[in-house]
Amino acid sequence: MPDAVTMDKLVSLARRRGFVFPSSEIYGGLGSSYDYGHYGVLMKENVKARWLEAMVRERDDIVALDSSVLLHPRVWEASGHVSGFTDPLVDCRHCKRRFRADHLAELECGVRPSKHPGETELCDLTEPRQFNLMFQTRIGAVEESGMDAYLRPETAQGIFVNFKNVAQIARRKPPFGIAQIGKAFRNEVTPGNFIFRTLEFEQMEMEYFVPPDEAERWYRYWIEERLSWYLRFGIRRENLRVRPHEPDELSHYSSGTSDIEYLFPIGWSELEGIANRGDYDLRAHTEASGTTLEWVDSATGERYVPHVIEPAAGVNRSLLAFLVDAYAEEVVAERPRTVLRLHPEIAPVKVAVLPLIPRNEDMVGRARTLYEELRRVVVAEYDDSGQIGRRYRRQDEIGTPFALTIDEQTLEDETVTIRDRDSLAQERIRISGARAFVLDKLAESWTPPKGD
């Protein structure tokens, strides 16, 4: 993590430039909920597209799925979520706030704050009680005829209950996978770390079904594969680590789980989990539903319950990691600048087109023509408001890799300047070749500049 970045600075940039806002702000906000503005949406789209490319489009062995948020309630009984997806919570009798009993170090009484940070004795705590983290609702118009239902706390179960359909139709034999991107909801007490943990969030989960004796091999394969995905899109190696769960951390069904951790401003924290879930899920749903979920080879008659390797990532948390890793403050020509050094494939806008003098109609005309040409092939932005320095700083803060400026010389010799976000180098190129030049630049391999 670059030294300069704190969560407060990120929150401020995200808000100032319209990446992320607190949700329902005009009504006083809703804790741990955020809305994504224009650049946030574009960047999220990029994160999801890169994941789908790597997980589905570049492979033959994984298909996509999009299951419902509201599943049959028996899904969550079978999965163990109704009985076991709980947090132990304690209440402070003074300030009435609720805390996670397993996170007592973060706790402080709101009414009688301790003068000694880290001490908790001023909170008068109740005994821990277990609270289920699923949001509950009811399907059907009235109480008596309705059916209790839950907002899914993970997308994975929607994959398991579709295993048979998908395996049949996709004509795949293990190892094969089913990938899904979608919202999940958890009714959590959160410590307010921006978009690190929110009530609703988008998951990118893939369940990879393998012959039982290959599970360990694929588990290791997917740890490496997912780690390399973050590296491929510019996260620095030194800010990533793989942490295998200790035996006492493991879910009862898991024979191995590793977290890919990132050095967030709040410290090393989970970015993605890769779990070897064994045959727990398919067996649980087989038992509860009466439908046998197994693999049968129609040629050989071989049959078995596949084991499952699950790489589970989060869109919002990945976005946060990309932002943290890209954030830099520096002084250029005695002026401070903030810049997001995002990988070009993650950056929300790829190129900006700026007429140097907005009142000059010739410049504006040239700039508009170039902009119209560019935005047919990449996400481009046209900006003619304010001093050119302000416009550059604005593009730096949203992480736009290249800016093309139309100036007086353009009108004379048909060239424009292209400014590189990272090196700040400017070179003149012919306007007729600008589109090809930008596409080539964007296709070049990109690694984060050293020395931040």
Added chain:
Amino acid sequence: MPDAVTMDKLVSLARRRGFVFPSSEIYGGLGSSYDYGHYGVLMKENVKARWLEAMVRERDDIVALDSSVLLHPRVWEASGHVSGFTDPLVDCRHCKRRFRADHLAELECGVRPSKHPGETELCDLTEPRQFNLMFQTRIGAVEESGMDAYLRPETAQGIFVNFKNVAQIARRKPPFGIAQIGKAFRNEVTPGNFIFRTLEFEQMEMEYFVPPDEAERWYRYWIEERLSWYLRFGIRRENLRVRPHEPDELSHYSSGTSDIEYLFPIGWSELEGIANRGDYDLRAHTEASGTTLEWVDSATGERYVPHVIEPAAGVNRSLLAFLVDAYAEEVVAERPRTVLRLHPEIAPVKVAVLPLIPRNEDMVGRARTLYEELRRVVVAEYDDSGQIGRRYRRQDEIGTPFALTIDEQTLEDETVTIRDRDSLAQERIRISGARAFVLDKLAESWTPPKGD
């Protein structure tokens, strides 16, 4: 609507080929909920991408937003949903089923079915009662400290409550718009018309903020614009119509609403609604939140509450219309075939690569190489299982515009056949030019073939 297509046929094709499955099927299903398989996901992605392109990327006046599903509950009080978003429902005292009081024609008692279809007197109905269509849940771990909340029944309100943030940051002046794609949830009694109306669905909504005296003009503009979007992606003109709401259908806040209707198998039904909402929403949230939502021109000091034009489309319903319009059955060389004549930009797979003889390693090698080359630029599929005729029929049923077949002649002269889904014409092209040929073909303008 082509004569051949019925909802049953579509449901069957969608299931057989893995576009759409009933949700939670192994647990007996959950009424009016569907999961999307591989081709359904790819096709939905295309529908959303085309909408975003047309609404955001090709324009300068509209920005994107992604707001939360769970908003502050006061949002839904201010919007009128808590008090007014209801359906009148009646119960049958015999069969205990519940019906919409405004849809009595569709009603039949499950215990004592009428021998005369259309007669309803065998149902012994209760008086109509109003039921709110919002799914309710509770944020916070326990009852006493929690907060009632609702799953959003539309994405629009998330846009209105962010109006001030977005207008400020996006530095736009009216007319400008905010576009959002996202899930919405309605606890409805549905008549079971496949994905036409479901408990959860994806909306594509755009709120266009305009000076009050321009509202009527922009209302008409957006009706035309949205109609042309469906035409652009291949829906036949004769299956679309614009129906202005009658005065007694209009919401109390609307000074004009028009539905773009499509001729679904269930008859002419709403595909998209375009509403002139006036200043109702911004005023309602100004009053309820105490935050003034208006436009202030910092240069002139001019200030006003913009009026809002809202084109509101559905991802799932659009997908259904695209499927219905594309579905055709025909007899070719004395064999029946089912084909989805989807616009190439909507079709889930653009090109299939097929080795004629799967046991021939040379053919397979050539086919794999070509496939790897193609899938870097478009969604491609490789298929080497079964007779070539079966493979063609499979690609026809998922709507793949082109299939490239590697055969014996390929090994001799480096050519492959390209088969056109619509005309069934096959021509031989050089394998080295196949990628460029396919890209050119996909970029050609496409209109649905006549005479279906």
